[in-house]
Amino acid sequence: MLVAVSSVLVLSGAALIGVDRGVQVAQQNDREQIAARAAAAAADAYRQAGGWEQADLSRVIAIGDAASARVAVLDADGEALQSRAAGRGNPTGQGGGQGPGQGAGPSENVVTTPILVDGSEVGSVRINFGPAAGTRVIDVAWAWIAVAAVVALIVALAASWLVTRLLVRPIRAMTDAAQSFTAGDRQSRTTERAPGELGELAVAFNDMADAVVRSDRDRRNMTADVAHELRTPLAALQAGLEEMRDGLVQPTPEGLAGLHDQSLRLGRVVADLAELSAVETAGLSLHLASVDLAQIVREESTVRESELRAADVNMTVDAGQSVHVRADADRLHQAVGNLLANAARYCRPGDTVDLSVTAEDRQAVLRVADSGPGIPADELPHIFDRLWRGRAAEQVAGSGIGLALVREIVTSHGGAITAESAPGTGTVITIRLPSP
Numbered sequence: 001m002l003v004a005v006s007s008v009l010v011l012s013g014a015a016l017i018g019v020d021r022g023v024q025v026a027q028q029n030d031r032e033q034i035a036a037r038a039a040a041a042a043a044d045a046y047r048q049a050g051g052w053e054q055a056d057l058s059r060v061i062a063i064g065d066a067a068s069a070r071v072a073v074l075d076a077d078g079e080a081l082q083s084r085a086a087g088r089g090n091p092t093g094q095g096g097g098q099g100p101g102q103g104a105g106p107s108e109n110v111v112t113t114p115i116l117v118d119g120s121e122v123g124s125v126r127i128n129f130g131p132a133a134g135t136r137v138i139d140v141a142w143a144w145i146a147v148a149a150v151v152a153l154i155v156a157l158a159a160s161w162l163v164t165r166l167l168v169r170p171i172r173a174m175t176d177a178a179q180s181f182t183a184g185d186r187q188s189r190t191t192e193r194a195p196g197e198l199g200e201l202a203v204a205f206n207d208m209a210d211a212v213v214r215s216d217r218d219r220r221n222m223t224a225d226v227a228h229e230l231r232t233p234l235a236a237l238q239a240g241l242e243e244m245r246d247g248l249v250q251p252t253p254e255g256l257a258g259l260h261d262q263s264l265r266l267g268r269v270v271a272d273l274a275e276l277s278a279v280e281t282a283g284l285s286l287h288l289a290s291v292d293l294a295q296i297v298r299e300e301s302t303v304r305e306s307e308l309r310a311a312d313v314n315m316t317v318d319a320g321q322s323v324h325v326r327a328d329a330d331r332l333h334q335a336v337g338n339l340l341a342n343a344a345r346y347c348r349p350g351d352t353v354d355l356s357v358t359a360e361d362r363q364a365v366l367r368v369a370d371s372g373p374g375i376p377a378d379e380l381p382h383i384f385d386r387l388w389r390g391r392a393a394e395q396v397a398g399s400g401i402g403l404a405l406v407r408e409i410v411t412s413h414g415g416a417i418t419a420e421s422a423p424g425t426g427t428v429i430t431i432r433l434p435s436p
Contacts, residue, residue: 003156003160004156005153005156009149011152012145012148012149015141015148016145019138020138023138023141031129034064034067034069035111035112038071038113038125039113039125041059041060042115042125045057045060046117046122047117052122055081067129068130069130071126072128073124074124074126075123076122076123110129112125113127166194166195170202174190177189177209178205181209186213188209190202190205230266232265233262234266236259236262237259240262286331287330289328290324290326293319293324293327293332293364293366294321294322295322297317297336297355301315304340304341307340307341308340308343308353310344312350313343313349314353315352315354315355316353316354318355318356319356321357321359323357323435324436325435331413335410335431339406340368342403343368346373347370347371347372347373348373351426354369363434364432364433365430367428368431369428369429370427371426373423374423374424375422375427380421384404384407384417384419413434415431415432417430417431417432418430
């Protein structure tokens with residue numbers, strides 16, 4: 001409302017000033033034209049009479065009467081020719097003229113124009129137009145501007161009310177949705193349509209709410225998965241120790257070895273969870289440098305060669321050409337090591353693991369392809385999930401965190417990881433990292 005009122009006032013003031021200046025300019029031009037015609041008529045009268053003695057100034061007086069102005073004709077000495085105008089259209093003998101300075105009024109209403117005959121100035125015409133010539137125009141302008149200002153103010157207020165409704169309603173809807181969401185209604189969303197940036201804000205709010213819901217769901221699922229993974233070895237440890245404590249069984253090397261394996265499994269799960277938590281926050285503590293991905297693959301394959309040989313899995317490495325990336329070398333060693341350990345764990349004796357490093361489209365590409373049993377299509381989308389293990393992994397030791405660690409490491413470096421597989425045809429895991 002303040003903007004609307006101030007705008008109307010400013011425009012009204014500008015219009016009045018403009019009208020006043022325009023009227024003054026137009027009046028001045030008209031007055032100068034009238035004075036020029038009167039001077040021309042006086043010059044003709046002077047030329048025809050051969051001087052001011054017998055000059056007929058009736059045309060000059062008529063021009064002044066037509067303009068509702070008083071006319072005074074002055075000779076070359078500045079003397080008014082009142083007697084010369086007497087009897088010619090003016091029975092009072094005043095000739096419509098005034099002496100010098102008589103009834104002149106404000107200087108801006110008096111126009112004096114020289115009378116020229118054959119290039120010589122023989123006198124002048126002084127016309128007093130009076131102060132009321134333009135007041136009626138200003139009064140009319142005032143009336144129209146006042147009406148226009150009222151109409152403009154009404155339109156501005158209506159538009160302001162409409163715009164305010166359009167802005168406030170979606171904001172209020174988002175506020176209500178946010179309060180409901182905070183109060184525990186996880187399905188609360190804003191459905192109010194809004195223009196421009198407010199619409200984008202509403203979409204962003206809904207996306208944020210969906211992300212929070214997904215995060216809560218993942219957190220609950222992870223808590224349940226962790227509890228499940230910890231419950232099994234803990235139950236086995238508890239049962240075995242209770243049997244020994246109660247004297248139901250005698251401690252034997254085999255029994256103690258089984259309990260020791262359960263404790264190792266429990267420790268492995270806890271260590272993997274701690275490692276996953278560290279990797280998830282690694283984006284804040286990565287020690288980035290220019291490193292050769294091919295060299296990292298060669299070094300890590302040398303470290304893991306004995307583990308693969310023990311599992312009777314063959315390995316080939318094609319990483320002769322240097323491919324540099326900006327990354328944390330320790331984290332990349334960890335990612336490659338997890339992939340090779342995963343291959344050693346799930347591949348069958350006699351299978352082959354092929355590692356290759358190439359540069360494609362300004363990206364460093366690492367492919368780990370094996371000829372193992374493959375992954376069913378319904379399980380493939382979940383292999384990078386935390387604590388997820390497929391049906392074929394029931395007889396394989398592990399916690400289901402290795403590939404989740406690899407994904408976190410790759411994404412923290414701005415890269416992407418994908419997997420392609422089919423039962424009986426092996427698995428290909430591809431890592432793409434941005435290359436400078």
